[in-house]
Amino acid sequence: MATTRSLVLGLLVLVCCLALLTEPATAGFNPSEFPNGFYFGSATSAFQTEGAANKSGRGPSVWDAFVHEYPERILDGQNADVAVDFYNRYKIRAGINQEGVTFYNNLINEALADYRDYANFLFKTFGDRVRHWITLNEPWAYSAWGFDTGEFAPGRCSSWVRRACKAGDSATEPYLVAHHLLLAHATAVKVYRENYKPTQKGKIGFTLDSWWFEPYSNSTKDLDATRRSIDFHFGWFMDPVTFGDYPRNMRDYVGDRLPKFTIEQSNLVKGSLDFLGLKTQAETPLALREYGVNIKGFFAWTFMDNFEWSSGFTKRFGMTYIDYNRNLTRIPKDSSKWFSNKLLPKRETQTQTETQTQTENRWSRPLGFQGYSSM
Numbered sequence: 001m002a003t004t005r006s007l008v009l010g011l012l013v014l015v016c017c018l019a020l021l022t023e024p025a026t027a028g029f030n031p032s033e034f035p036n037g038f039y040f041g042s043a044t045s046a047f048q049t050e051g052a053a054n055k056s057g058r059g060p061s062v063w064d065a066f067v068h069e070y071p072e073r074i075l076d077g078q079n080a081d082v083a084v085d086f087y088n089r090y091k092i093r094a095g096i097n098q099e100g101v102t103f104y105n106n107l108i109n110e111a112l113a114d115y116r117d118y119a120n121f122l123f124k125t126f127g128d129r130v131r132h133w134i135t136l137n138e139p140w141a142y143s144a145w146g147f148d149t150g151e152f153a154p155g156r157c158s159s160w161v162r163r164a165c166k167a168g169d170s171a172t173e174p175y176l177v178a179h180h181l182l183l184a185h186a187t188a189v190k191v192y193r194e195n196y197k198p199t200q201k202g203k204i205g206f207t208l209d210s211w212w213f214e215p216y217s218n219s220t221k222d223l224d225a226t227r228r229s230i231d232f233h234f235g236w237f238m239d240p241v242t243f244g245d246y247p248r249n250m251r252d253y254v255g256d257r258l259p260k261f262t263i264e265q266s267n268l269v270k271g272s273l274d275f276l277g278l279k280t281q282a283e284t285p286l287a288l289r290e291y292g293v294n295i296k297g298f299f300a301w302t303f304m305d306n307f308e309w310s311s312g313f314t315k316r317f318g319m320t321y322i323d324y325n326r327n328l329t330r331i332p333k334d335s336s337k338w339f340s341n342k343l344l345p346k347r348e349t350q351t352q353t354e355t356q357t358q359t360e361n362r363w364s365r366p367l368g369f370q371g372y373s374s375m
Ligand SMILES: *[C@@H]1O[C@H](CO)[C@@H](O)[C@H](O)[C@H]1NC(C)=O
Pocket: 053, 054, 068, 081, 082
């Protein structure tokens, strides 16, 4: 009895707090404050949602290998062989051409060997409809967690970092990997700009997982540490595309373990961004706007619950809840209703005097936002 009552109380507390949280959030996020042309959307990722690990010619990614080889490094020991079965269920929501998806899967296997050819093929095949290309997603996490700590695929690391590490070199590999990511990115940008951008008129950039640091105090030590942390996170990728080289701080601390760009490579990398994608907290776009940063859009993470990398299925951020015990049933949460009812239609009403095409371009609708009822 006591248990039941405290459970009921617990539920009441939860409901009350959710209501409190919802109000200010809605009040503080007024879409009309954003300029025309601002994109709202939500995002998801292939590996975290698709599943169908061995279907339709899909080859394994580094993450497939990693989750099967090191289940102990995933919080719930799970893998993404099925994930949330997006591969088989997306059609209910959006009328995508199944053959195209199969083709895309086959293609990736064939072409992955050479990033330039791979990118070239994607531009040629999909570029007539894709307006924003992102070459790299979270290269910091891939380099640092995949090759220093070994928490992420491919799980390489030195045994002095993690005793279970079988292969890797945490002192050199993260820098080498990041270096080649930057070169691959810049090469893809060059291919796009020279051969496709003039006719397809899209934009190309990369997305950084941004960590920001504030000094603990104004002592020189703390200010230096802050600067160093920002250089080793943000500057690691941002400095090369802005100035053509790594931050001075990195050069000083990493020494010869930090690869060098030739002059030709430096020129290739420098300026290789049309836009920057930033993974960050929801309030940040508003804050950055106050600093005069030209924020072009905001995409909520994530469209639906998914396989959250080394956290497995234990973390839920989805605007759509996935019931893992009931055949992956999709249940739209209040956030998704708020997003589609309040945010999206309001904007569309404001722009209804414009032509249909402009309205469509303005709205990068997440897959299936109109299709909840059919799930
Ligand atoms: C896919 O294949 C791998 C080995 O290639 C295997 O470990 C995994 O269990 C398979 N997944 C499914 C869903 O069949």
